[in-house]
Amino acid sequence: MIRRVAAVLGAALLTALLAWSPAQAxxxxxxxxxxxxxxxxxxxxxxxxxxxxxxxxxxxxxxxxxxxxxxxxxxxxxxxxxxxxxxxxxxxxxxxxxxxxxxxxxxxxxxxxxxxxxxxxxxxxxxxxxxxxxxxxxxxxxxxxxxxxxxxxxxxxxxxxxxxxxxTTGGRPAPGPAAPGADDDGAGPSVGLLAGGGAVVLLGAAAVVRARRRGRE
Structure with a gap:
């Protein structure tokens, strides 16, 4: 059970990180x-x-x-x-x-x-x-x-x-102006995405703890 939850957790986190694309720099x-x-x-x-x-x-x-x-x-x-x-x-x-x-x-x-x-x-x-x-x-x-x-x-x-x-990847301006105050500075995943990834990690950790408790009962 623990391994299954860990696998799901890893896949979810990887999907979230891949959602940020360096093509939009x-x-x-x-x-x-x-x-x-x-x-x-x-x-x-x-x-x-x-x-x-x-x-x-x-x-x-x-x-x-x-x-x-x-x-x-x-x-x-x-x-x-x-x-x-x-x-x-x-x-x-x-x-x-x-x-x-x-x-x-x-x-x-x-x-x-x-x-x-x-x-x-x-x-x-x-x-x-x-x-x-x-x-x-x-x-x-x-x-x-x-x-x-x-x-x-x-x-x-x-x-x-x-x-x-x-x-874009070719260095040309993307369509439309950049939104004022946008938090994507091209250096990595945005704060919002990292917060979302963190939420996935926390939920997955809670699931692992619950599974361990059930295994001891």
């Missing part, structure tokens, strides 16, 4: 910052407010939904300094920074907004300027959050800043 909608090395994009190790690129640098920004830096989408299209800054001559005391601004896809856009077309710009700024200052020279208005997170470039998006959204 958590992602964040934000601007990622990239540096161009040769013909490849590399995720920047500094933020735009502290990075100080050299003259001739190519840097990029991409708006998308991703879980982390390993999952982040790179800026699309070619990115050649000589092409982007062809019409901007050198100047003493200044540097030129080529910027690639990729506003992402419609699937990544916040509800009710459409991404502008990808564009490039050449910022000529003082030689000690940061990437943020170069960006401000060619892509206003910029919008920052209270934690200094870059929220919008050239006014896009109009709302939101690094908000959490539900994503």
């Amino acid at each position: 958590a992602g964040y909608r934000y601007w990622s910052f990239w540096e161009r090395t040769g013909d490849r994009w590399t995720y920047a190790t500094q933020g735009p407010s502290t990075a100080r690129p050299d003259d001739g640098s190519v840097q990029g920004f991409r708006f998308s939904v991703s879980a982390d830096s390993a999952d982040a989408a790179r800026p699309r299209g070619t990115a050649v300094f000589t092409a982007i800054c062809a019409g901007v001559p050198e100047r003493d005391g200044a540097k030129r920074v080529a910027l690639v601004l990729d506003f992402g896809t419609a699937a990544d856009a916040p509800s009710g907004e459409s991404p502008p077309a990808r564009r490039t710009a050449c910022a000529r700024v003082p030689s000690d300027a940061t990437t943020a200052e170069a960006l401000a020279a060619v892509a206003k208005p910029l919008r920052y959050g209270s934690d200094a997170l870059l929220c919008a470039i050239a006014g896009y998006p109009e709302r939101g800043c690094g908000e959490q959204v539900s994503t």
Whole structure:
């Protein structure tokens, strides 16, 4: 009897845990910052407010939904300094920074907004300027959050800043916005599910105790 109850208990708990699917994970909608090395994009190790690129640098920004830096989408299209800054001559005391601004896809856009077309710009700024200052020279208005997170470039998006959204296995936003205050953070089964699993465990333990008592009588 005890073995039968334990088997039922185990099956019920396993079913509850499997009900949580990692295919519905958590992602964040934000601007990622990239540096161009040769013909490849590399995720920047500094933020735009502290990075100080050299003259001739190519840097990029991409708006998308991703879980982390390993999952982040790179800026699309070619990115050649000589092409982007062809019409901007050198100047003493200044540097030129080529910027690639990729506003992402419609699937990544916040509800009710459409991404502008990808564009490039050449910022000529003082030689000690940061990437943020170069960006401000060619892509206003910029919008920052209270934690200094870059929220919008050239006014896009109009709302939101690094908000959490539900994503599918392929990393694309799931249909519909994530519910405010949702307790599924993509790290494991939700609190509600664990509470349900705990209830199953408690009921199963009570059944085992009752079975043992009947066996002693």
